[in-house]
Amino acid sequence: MILPKKFYLRDPAKVARELIGKILVRRYGKHVLKGIIVETEAYYGEEDPASRARDGKKKFNLAMWKDVGKTFIYMVHGNWLFNIVAHEKEKVGAVLVRAVEPLEGIEEMKKNRKKENVIELTNGPGKLSQAFRIDKNLNSLPVYKKGKIYVENSNIQFEIGSSRRIGVSRDLPKNLRFFAKGNPFVSR
DNA sequence: AGGAAGATCTACT
DNA sequence: GTAGATCTTCCTA
Secondary structure, eight states: OBOOGGGGSSOHHHHHHHHTTOEEEEEETTEEEEEEEEEEEEEOSTTOTTSTTTTOOOTTTGGGTSOTTBEEEEEETTEEEEEEEOOSTTOOOEEEEEEEEEEEOHHHHHHHHTOOOSHHHHSSHHHHHHHTTOOGGGTTOBSSSSSSEEEEOOOOOOOEEEEOOSSOSSOOSSOOEEEETTOTTSOO
């Protein structure tokens, strides 16, 4: 079952936490790639100095103001980072997916990454995007519909830890990063 | 034209 | 484990 749109119409931190253990599905050609989400981060709007939305509406970040449950993909340091727009009504925010554990299509991921080591396939935001062939073409697609990319519900349970966000120059004094404790695919 | 950005790779101490 | 080069867009001047 695919997570409904209203799952994303809540506080980004809650959505980020509950996305741990859910299944990210990517389909292209005749390939199906699946991974368990094991690490996420929440980002807010203009009050969040690390957010892409911090300077107000811009062409490339408009998606964060729009409908929830859409993909929001942007480039940093030559890497595509994969986000899902999530926020309460009339607010701004998104959840960054930082790492997944490969479930299906592992051989295809190895080809996409040109690596054999399974751990190295998806243990970081840029790596995950490469393994799943995520780039700008997938921007602004709904993840609550069965399409090129979407998120399935699951009953996988993890013990969830939290910490400060990673790589952020100006962070908020809150723990906005969530991860599956002890999972080897969590970055760092 | 220049710089910054939510990162990654490689090569070492 | 850290250090430095380099990755590609978008923003500001």
